[in-house]
Amino acid sequence: MLTDEVVKEPVRTRPRRVWRRRLATAVAVLFAAGTAVRLGGLESGVLLVPLVSFTPYFGVAALLMLGAAALVRSRAAVAVMLAVCVCLAWLVLPRALPGGTDAATGRPLRVLTANLNGGRGDARTIVDLVRTLNVDVLSLQELTWAERDRLAAAGLETLLPYQVTKPETWGPVGSGVYARHPLRERTGLFQPVGHHMPVVEAALPGGAVEVVVVHPVAPVPSTVPEWEAGVGTLPPAPSTGAPRILAGDFNATLDHAVFRRLLGTGYTDAAAATGKGLVPTWPMRRIPPLVAIDHVVTDGRARAVDVRVLDLPGSDHRALFADLRVRS
Known part of the structure; x- marks a missing residue:
């Protein structure tokens, strides 16, 4: 078998x-x-x-x-x-996690920052935001002479009568700051690398607050070293003197090491502190915004209780509003 x-x-x-x-x-x-x-x-x-x-x-x-x-x-x-x-x-x-901002105390300071896209940002929208949000200080980047005239015609100087502006005829270089209270321009605090970055002291009730309009160049292939120098040379957070606020288009996110080093000197990012640090501000063109490069940062004597990211017609950036509390 x-x-x-x-x-x-x-x-x-x-x-x-x-x-x-x-x-x-x-x-x-x-x-x-x-x-x-x-x-x-x-x-x-x-x-x-x-x-x-x-x-x-x-x-x-x-x-x-x-x-x-x-x-x-x-x-x-x-x-x-x-x-x-x-x-x-x-x-x-x-x-994305708020840091207990409800307990913040101090003098209120409402800051709005906006990149005007070479003077293309809608002036009436800016003025409406200033009025609706009761803004105390307005930081503007890419301010042109024509845009400054449009802002005046829309009534900005009635709401914020004090200004230090450095507009240009065209392009991204111009900047300016408007305020509800008297301003005094400061010089010699740092050497800006990039666009105009005026520094002012705002005479707020209870004591002055220092505001720096921030706008280094964008890190495109030909300007990466200049961009890094522009962020790296911003003034560190002070522990004495007037509290300092940096507001503007940093062209940097919280993931860039040079920006984190700046924060490490004693600054706090207002959006991250209120759980809004992942809300993107740029670009606003043919695609939805992807990254957060517009910031309001404060030294240790100020704290954010609210942050809002707002659309601005005509601009490739969204505006950023921060409601702060400042301790003397």
Whole structure:
């Protein structure tokens, strides 16, 4: 009697599954490298400086990659992506969590900052915002002579009669500040690198407050070193003298190391402190706004109780309003 013998071949992992796991691990390593750049503040050059602006979106992509790694059952990729997701959550999520601003006390100071897109921002909208929000100090970037005339015609000087303006005929260079209370221009505080950045002291009831209009150049390929110098040379937070407010288009997000170093001198970002740090302000053109590069930052003697990000027709930026409380 003949017996058929069944020869069993050794079970082999399918080549396609192996390559999927290897690919998942390789992509996870790339995510880890990107996270290390952000953690270490290692961004430099024309590629990484713009890319680090999108760290919050990188975090969303990391979550999706974690799910993909789990689907292909790559233990190495899952382990790496879990570490990446924890790090990115630690970096990004605090900006969406308010920091107990209800208990803030001090003199009220309402600040509005807006980039006018080379004088194209709608003047009547600016004046309406100043009136509706009861603004005390208005910081404007990319102010032109023609736009200054339109703002005056719309009634801005009736609401904010004091001004220090440095407009230009066209382009992004001009800046200015308007206020409800008398202003005194200060010089010699720092050497601006970029566009006009006037410094003023506003004689508010209870004591003066110093305001710096911020607008370094954008970090496009030809100006990355100038951009870094422009943010890096902004004056550090003081502990004595008049409380200092920096307001404007920083062309930097909370993920840029040079901006974080500035905050590390003693400043607080008003939007992040009120849970609005992930609300984007730019661009406002053919695509929705993606990144938050407009800021109001305060030294340790001021605190934000509310921040609003507002549309401004004609501009490629959204306006930013901060309701502050200032202690003498």
